[in-house]
Amino acid sequence: MALYAELHRHLGGSVVPRVLWRYLHRSESDLSARFPDYSEFEDFYTRPRDTLDEYLELHTLVESVQTAETLPYFIYRLMRGAYIFENLAYLELRYTPFLRTDAQLSQSQRIDQMAEIVQIVGEASRVKEYPIVSSQILCMHSRLPYEVNRAIVALAAQSDYVCAIDVAGGDAHYAERLDEFVELYVYARSLNLKTTGHVYETTEGCYPELLPYLMRIGHGIQIPLLQPHLLKEVARRGQCLEVCPTTYLKTGTMKDIRQLKQVFDRCFDAGVDIAICTDNAGLHNVRLPFEYESLLTHDIIGFEELQACQDAAFRHAFAWNYAQRPASMLTSLLKTEVGAI
Numbered sequence: 001m002a003l004y005a006e007l008h009r010h011l012g013g014s015v016v017p018r019v020l021w022r023y024l025h026r027s028e029s030d031l032s033a034r035f036p037d038y039s040e041f042e043d044f045y046t047r048p049r050d051t052l053d054e055y056l057e058l059h060t061l062v063e064s065v066q067t068a069e070t071l072p073y074f075i076y077r078l079m080r081g082a083y084i085f086e087n088l089a090y091l092e093l094r095y096t097p098f099l100r101t102d103a104q105l106s107q108s109q110r111i112d113q114m115a116e117i118v119q120i121v122g123e124a125s126r127v128k129e130y131p132i133v134s135s136q137i138l139c140m141h142s143r144l145p146y147e148v149n150r151a152i153v154a155l156a157a158q159s160d161y162v163c164a165i166d167v168a169g170g171d172a173h174y175a176e177r178l179d180e181f182v183e184l185y186v187y188a189r190s191l192n193l194k195t196t197g198h199v200y201e202t203t204e205g206c207y208p209e210l211l212p213y214l215m216r217i218g219h220g221i222q223i224p225l226l227q228p229h230l231l232k233e234v235a236r237r238g239q240c241l242e243v244c245p246t247t248y249l250k251t252g253t254m255k256d257i258r259q260l261k262q263v264f265d266r267c268f269d270a271g272v273d274i275a276i277c278t279d280n281a282g283l284h285n286v287r288l289p290f291e292y293e294s295l296l297t298h299d300i301i302g303f304e305e306l307q308a309c310q311d312a313a314f315r316h317a318f319a320w321n322y323a324q325r326p327a328s329m330l331t332s333l334l335k336t337e338v339g340a341i
Protein backbone atom coordinates (compact mmCIF):
# COMPACT_ATOMS: atom_id res chain seq x y z
CA MET A 1 0.00 0.00 0.00
CA ALA A 2 1.31 3.44 -0.87
CA LEU A 3 1.38 5.81 2.05
CA TYR A 4 1.21 9.54 1.49
CA ALA A 5 2.38 12.81 3.02
CA GLU A 6 0.04 15.79 3.26
CA LEU A 7 1.87 19.09 3.72
CA HIS A 8 -0.92 21.66 3.40
CA ARG A 9 -4.11 21.10 5.36
CA HIS A 10 -6.01 23.60 7.48
CA LEU A 11 -7.51 22.45 10.73
CA GLY A 12 -10.63 24.55 10.05
CA GLY A 13 -11.14 23.28 6.51
CA SER A 14 -10.41 19.68 7.41
CA VAL A 15 -13.77 19.00 9.03
CA VAL A 16 -15.82 17.01 6.52
CA PRO A 17 -19.38 18.32 6.08
CA ARG A 18 -21.08 15.30 7.66
CA VAL A 19 -18.97 15.50 10.83
CA LEU A 20 -19.67 19.22 11.13
CA TRP A 21 -23.41 18.82 10.46
CA ARG A 22 -23.66 16.06 13.09
CA TYR A 23 -21.75 18.18 15.56
CA LEU A 24 -24.04 21.18 14.96
CA HIS A 25 -27.08 19.02 15.62
CA ARG A 26 -25.61 17.27 18.65
CA SER A 27 -24.69 20.60 20.18
CA GLU A 28 -28.06 22.15 19.18
CA SER A 29 -26.30 25.06 17.50
CA ASP A 30 -28.36 27.83 15.84
CA LEU A 31 -27.11 26.59 12.49
CA SER A 32 -28.70 23.20 12.99
CA ALA A 33 -32.14 24.83 12.76
CA ARG A 34 -31.14 26.46 9.48
CA PHE A 35 -30.06 23.13 8.03
CA PRO A 36 -32.37 20.36 9.22
CA ASP A 37 -31.31 18.19 6.24
CA TYR A 38 -27.76 17.09 5.63
CA SER A 39 -27.86 17.46 1.84
CA GLU A 40 -28.71 21.17 2.04
CA PHE A 41 -25.88 21.70 4.49
CA GLU A 42 -23.42 19.85 2.28
CA ASP A 43 -24.41 21.99 -0.66
CA PHE A 44 -24.02 25.22 1.33
CA TYR A 45 -20.69 24.14 2.80
CA THR A 46 -18.95 22.77 -0.30
CA ARG A 47 -20.25 24.88 -3.18
CA PRO A 48 -17.69 27.02 -5.04
CA ARG A 49 -17.30 30.68 -4.05
CA ASP A 50 -16.54 33.60 -6.36
CA THR A 51 -13.49 34.90 -4.52
CA LEU A 52 -10.86 33.78 -2.03
CA ASP A 53 -12.25 36.20 0.58
CA GLU A 54 -15.76 34.78 0.28
CA TYR A 55 -14.33 31.27 0.54
CA LEU A 56 -12.30 32.15 3.64
CA GLU A 57 -15.47 33.37 5.37
CA LEU A 58 -16.42 29.71 5.73
CA HIS A 59 -13.37 29.17 7.91
CA THR A 60 -14.81 31.54 10.48
CA LEU A 61 -17.85 29.27 10.76
CA VAL A 62 -15.67 26.29 11.68
CA GLU A 63 -13.30 28.33 13.84
CA SER A 64 -16.22 29.44 15.98
CA VAL A 65 -17.02 25.83 16.91
CA GLN A 66 -13.40 24.66 17.31
CA THR A 67 -12.70 25.59 20.92
CA ALA A 68 -10.41 24.13 23.59
CA GLU A 69 -13.29 21.82 24.60
CA THR A 70 -14.35 20.63 21.15
CA LEU A 71 -10.97 20.36 19.36
CA PRO A 72 -10.31 16.75 20.48
CA TYR A 73 -13.72 15.74 19.03
CA PHE A 74 -12.89 17.18 15.60
CA ILE A 75 -9.24 16.11 15.52
CA TYR A 76 -10.03 12.49 16.41
CA ARG A 77 -12.40 12.32 13.43
CA LEU A 78 -9.87 14.05 11.21
CA MET A 79 -7.08 11.55 12.04
CA ARG A 80 -9.46 8.61 11.68
CA GLY A 81 -10.52 9.75 8.20
CA ALA A 82 -6.96 10.55 7.12
CA TYR A 83 -5.76 7.10 8.17
CA ILE A 84 -8.67 5.04 6.86
CA PHE A 85 -9.57 6.85 3.65
CA GLU A 86 -6.40 8.69 2.64
CA ASN A 87 -3.55 6.36 3.63
CA LEU A 88 -1.66 9.22 5.19
CA ALA A 89 1.60 8.33 6.93
CA TYR A 90 2.47 11.98 7.53
CA LEU A 91 0.37 15.08 8.13
CA GLU A 92 1.16 18.71 8.80
CA LEU A 93 -1.87 20.45 10.21
CA ARG A 94 -2.02 24.23 10.11
CA TYR A 95 -4.17 26.82 11.86
CA THR A 96 -4.09 30.14 13.69
CA PRO A 97 -4.10 29.27 17.42
CA PHE A 98 -5.34 32.73 18.45
CA LEU A 99 -8.60 32.07 16.55
CA ARG A 100 -9.30 28.99 18.72
CA THR A 101 -8.91 30.86 22.01
CA ASP A 102 -11.82 32.16 24.08
CA ALA A 103 -13.08 35.34 22.34
CA GLN A 104 -14.40 36.69 25.66
CA LEU A 105 -10.85 37.08 27.01
CA SER A 106 -8.57 40.09 26.53
CA GLN A 107 -5.96 40.03 23.75
CA SER A 108 -3.11 39.27 26.16
CA GLN A 109 -5.11 36.53 27.89
CA ARG A 110 -5.90 35.04 24.49
CA ILE A 111 -2.19 35.12 23.60
CA ASP A 112 -1.48 33.23 26.83
CA GLN A 113 -4.16 30.67 26.01
CA MET A 114 -2.56 29.83 22.64
CA ALA A 115 -0.02 27.46 24.24
CA GLU A 116 -2.88 25.42 25.71
CA ILE A 117 -4.53 25.17 22.27
CA VAL A 118 -1.27 23.92 20.69
CA GLN A 119 -0.97 21.33 23.44
CA ILE A 120 -4.57 20.15 22.95
CA VAL A 121 -4.13 19.85 19.18
CA GLY A 122 -0.80 18.02 19.66
CA GLU A 123 -2.20 15.50 22.12
CA ALA A 124 -5.41 14.95 20.14
CA SER A 125 -3.42 14.26 16.93
CA ARG A 126 -1.69 11.27 18.50
CA VAL A 127 -4.35 8.60 18.14
CA LYS A 128 -3.16 5.10 19.02
CA GLU A 129 -5.53 3.25 16.70
CA TYR A 130 -4.85 5.60 13.73
CA PRO A 131 -1.09 6.27 13.86
CA ILE A 132 0.08 9.08 11.59
CA VAL A 133 3.32 11.05 12.04
CA SER A 134 2.01 14.58 12.47
CA SER A 135 3.13 18.06 13.34
CA GLN A 136 1.64 21.54 13.44
CA ILE A 137 2.23 24.68 11.42
CA LEU A 138 1.08 27.85 13.15
CA CYS A 139 -0.37 30.49 10.85
CA MET A 140 0.11 34.18 11.32
CA HIS A 141 -2.96 35.94 9.97
CA SER A 142 -3.31 38.98 7.72
CA ARG A 143 -6.15 40.33 9.89
CA LEU A 144 -4.45 39.95 13.27
CA PRO A 145 -2.33 42.66 14.92
CA TYR A 146 1.47 42.54 14.89
CA GLU A 147 1.74 41.60 18.60
CA VAL A 148 -0.43 38.53 18.10
CA ASN A 149 1.49 37.39 15.01
CA ARG A 150 4.80 37.86 16.80
CA ALA A 151 3.52 35.82 19.75
CA ILE A 152 2.50 33.06 17.31
CA VAL A 153 6.06 32.91 15.97
CA ALA A 154 7.54 32.87 19.48
CA LEU A 155 5.17 30.08 20.53
CA ALA A 156 6.01 28.04 17.41
CA ALA A 157 9.69 28.17 18.32
CA GLN A 158 9.01 26.95 21.87
CA SER A 159 6.70 24.02 21.16
CA ASP A 160 7.75 20.47 20.28
CA TYR A 161 4.38 20.02 18.60
CA VAL A 162 5.13 22.70 16.00
CA CYS A 163 7.41 22.37 12.98
CA ALA A 164 6.93 25.68 11.13
CA ILE A 165 5.07 28.93 10.64
CA ASP A 166 2.93 30.25 7.81
CA VAL A 167 0.97 33.37 6.93
CA ALA A 168 -2.68 33.08 5.85
CA GLY A 169 -5.89 35.06 5.64
CA GLY A 170 -6.02 35.96 1.94
CA ASP A 171 -2.86 36.91 0.07
CA ALA A 172 -4.25 40.21 -1.26
CA HIS A 173 -4.24 41.59 2.28
CA TYR A 174 -0.50 41.51 3.08
CA ALA A 175 0.37 44.38 0.74
CA GLU A 176 -0.07 47.25 3.21
CA ARG A 177 1.86 45.41 5.94
CA LEU A 178 4.50 43.71 3.84
CA ASP A 179 7.50 45.06 5.84
CA GLU A 180 5.92 43.73 8.99
CA PHE A 181 5.56 40.22 7.58
CA VAL A 182 9.13 40.29 6.23
CA GLU A 183 10.32 41.25 9.70
CA LEU A 184 8.26 38.43 11.28
CA TYR A 185 9.78 35.90 8.89
CA VAL A 186 13.28 37.19 9.67
CA TYR A 187 12.43 36.76 13.35
CA ALA A 188 11.17 33.20 12.67
CA ARG A 189 14.33 32.24 10.81
CA SER A 190 16.45 33.72 13.64
CA LEU A 191 14.66 31.24 15.95
CA ASN A 192 15.53 28.38 13.55
CA LEU A 193 11.90 27.90 12.60
CA LYS A 194 10.94 26.37 9.29
CA THR A 195 8.76 28.52 7.07
CA THR A 196 6.04 28.41 4.48
CA GLY A 197 3.61 31.12 3.43
CA HIS A 198 0.40 31.57 1.45
CA VAL A 199 1.63 33.67 -1.48
CA TYR A 200 1.14 33.75 -5.23
CA GLU A 201 -2.17 31.96 -4.74
CA THR A 202 -4.19 34.66 -6.48
CA THR A 203 -3.13 37.29 -9.00
CA GLU A 204 -3.23 39.88 -6.18
CA GLY A 205 -0.91 37.90 -3.93
CA CYS A 206 2.43 38.19 -5.77
CA TYR A 207 5.15 39.30 -3.33
CA PRO A 208 8.68 38.53 -4.55
CA GLU A 209 9.89 40.32 -1.37
CA LEU A 210 8.64 37.45 0.81
CA LEU A 211 10.06 34.59 -1.26
CA PRO A 212 13.64 34.60 0.11
CA TYR A 213 12.31 33.84 3.61
CA LEU A 214 10.19 30.83 2.67
CA MET A 215 11.40 27.24 2.61
CA ARG A 216 8.17 26.12 0.94
CA ILE A 217 5.58 28.18 -0.89
CA GLY A 218 1.90 27.81 -0.01
CA HIS A 219 0.29 27.51 -3.47
CA GLY A 220 2.72 29.68 -5.46
CA ILE A 221 0.85 28.86 -8.67
CA GLN A 222 1.03 32.43 -9.97
CA ILE A 223 4.85 32.17 -10.10
CA PRO A 224 4.88 29.80 -13.10
CA LEU A 225 1.77 31.44 -14.54
CA LEU A 226 2.62 35.15 -14.19
CA GLN A 227 6.29 35.46 -13.23
CA PRO A 228 8.02 32.37 -14.67
CA HIS A 229 11.36 34.23 -14.70
CA LEU A 230 11.40 33.67 -10.90
CA LEU A 231 11.35 29.88 -11.23
CA LYS A 232 15.12 29.60 -11.63
CA GLU A 233 15.63 31.30 -8.31
CA VAL A 234 12.90 29.19 -6.66
CA ALA A 235 14.69 26.06 -7.92
CA ARG A 236 18.08 27.35 -6.71
CA ARG A 237 16.67 27.91 -3.22
CA GLY A 238 15.21 24.39 -3.22
CA GLN A 239 11.71 25.71 -2.51
CA CYS A 240 8.75 23.42 -3.03
CA LEU A 241 5.32 24.59 -4.18
CA GLU A 242 2.35 23.27 -2.19
CA VAL A 243 -0.23 22.97 -4.97
CA CYS A 244 -3.84 22.35 -3.91
CA PRO A 245 -5.82 21.70 -7.13
CA THR A 246 -9.42 21.80 -5.89
CA THR A 247 -8.91 25.10 -4.05
CA TYR A 248 -8.43 27.11 -7.23
CA LEU A 249 -11.82 26.01 -8.56
CA LYS A 250 -13.56 26.68 -5.22
CA THR A 251 -12.11 30.18 -4.87
CA GLY A 252 -12.71 31.33 -8.45
CA THR A 253 -8.92 31.55 -9.04
CA MET A 254 -9.25 29.12 -11.97
CA LYS A 255 -12.19 28.25 -14.19
CA ASP A 256 -10.80 24.90 -15.31
CA ILE A 257 -8.46 22.50 -13.57
CA ARG A 258 -6.60 22.05 -16.87
CA GLN A 259 -5.08 25.49 -16.32
CA LEU A 260 -2.84 23.73 -13.82
CA LYS A 261 -1.01 21.92 -16.63
CA GLN A 262 1.10 24.99 -17.30
CA VAL A 263 1.94 25.22 -13.58
CA PHE A 264 3.23 21.63 -13.48
CA ASP A 265 4.97 21.78 -16.88
CA ARG A 266 6.86 24.99 -16.12
CA CYS A 267 7.88 23.82 -12.65
CA PHE A 268 9.13 20.45 -13.91
CA ASP A 269 11.07 22.20 -16.68
CA ALA A 270 12.69 24.55 -14.20
CA GLY A 271 13.44 21.82 -11.65
CA VAL A 272 11.00 23.16 -9.05
CA ASP A 273 9.45 20.52 -6.77
CA ILE A 274 5.68 20.33 -6.27
CA ALA A 275 3.85 18.63 -3.41
CA ILE A 276 0.18 17.96 -4.19
CA CYS A 277 -2.02 18.85 -1.22
CA THR A 278 -5.69 19.28 -0.31
CA ASP A 279 -5.70 22.62 1.60
CA ASN A 280 -9.24 22.09 2.93
CA ALA A 281 -10.15 18.47 2.34
CA GLY A 282 -13.32 18.74 4.46
CA LEU A 283 -14.62 21.96 3.02
CA HIS A 284 -14.04 20.60 -0.48
CA ASN A 285 -15.17 17.09 0.41
CA VAL A 286 -12.16 15.93 -1.63
CA ARG A 287 -9.52 13.72 -0.09
CA LEU A 288 -5.85 13.50 -1.13
CA PRO A 289 -6.01 10.32 -3.28
CA PHE A 290 -8.79 11.96 -5.29
CA GLU A 291 -6.63 15.03 -5.93
CA TYR A 292 -4.00 12.67 -7.37
CA GLU A 293 -6.55 10.84 -9.50
CA SER A 294 -8.12 14.01 -10.78
CA LEU A 295 -4.75 15.36 -12.01
CA LEU A 296 -4.16 12.07 -13.84
CA THR A 297 -7.59 11.83 -15.44
CA HIS A 298 -7.41 15.42 -16.65
CA ASP A 299 -4.01 14.66 -18.24
CA ILE A 300 -2.31 17.36 -16.20
CA ILE A 301 0.39 14.95 -15.06
CA GLY A 302 1.27 11.29 -15.69
CA PHE A 303 2.07 8.54 -13.20
CA GLU A 304 5.79 9.30 -13.26
CA GLU A 305 5.22 12.96 -12.42
CA LEU A 306 2.74 11.95 -9.72
CA GLN A 307 5.37 9.76 -8.06
CA ALA A 308 7.88 12.59 -8.28
CA CYS A 309 5.40 14.87 -6.47
CA GLN A 310 4.68 12.22 -3.83
CA ASP A 311 8.43 11.79 -3.25
CA ALA A 312 8.84 15.57 -3.08
CA ALA A 313 6.18 15.75 -0.36
CA PHE A 314 8.24 13.51 1.94
CA ARG A 315 11.50 15.24 1.00
CA HIS A 316 10.11 18.68 1.86
CA ALA A 317 8.14 17.56 4.92
CA PHE A 318 9.28 19.64 7.88
CA ALA A 319 8.99 16.85 10.46
CA TRP A 320 9.59 13.61 8.53
CA ASN A 321 12.98 12.60 9.88
CA TYR A 322 13.74 9.71 7.54
CA ALA A 323 15.61 9.61 4.26
CA GLN A 324 12.94 7.56 2.49
CA ARG A 325 9.18 7.60 2.11
CA PRO A 326 7.37 4.73 3.84
CA ALA A 327 6.69 2.89 0.56
CA SER A 328 10.44 2.46 0.00
CA MET A 329 10.81 1.17 3.54
CA LEU A 330 8.12 -1.44 2.82
CA THR A 331 9.91 -2.41 -0.39
CA SER A 332 13.16 -3.05 1.47
CA LEU A 333 11.24 -5.02 4.11
CA LEU A 334 9.75 -7.18 1.35
CA LYS A 335 13.18 -7.74 -0.19
CA THR A 336 14.55 -8.89 3.16
CA GLU A 337 11.63 -11.29 3.56
CA VAL A 338 12.06 -12.75 0.08
CA GLY A 339 15.79 -13.14 0.78
CA ALA A 340 15.00 -15.02 3.98
CA ILE A 341 12.78 -17.60 2.22
Ligand SMILES: [Zn+2]
Pocket residue numbers: 008010198218279
Ligand atom coordinates in the same frame (compact mmCIF):
# COMPACT_ATOMS: atom_id res chain seq x y z
ZN1 LIG B 1 -4.12 27.07 2.59
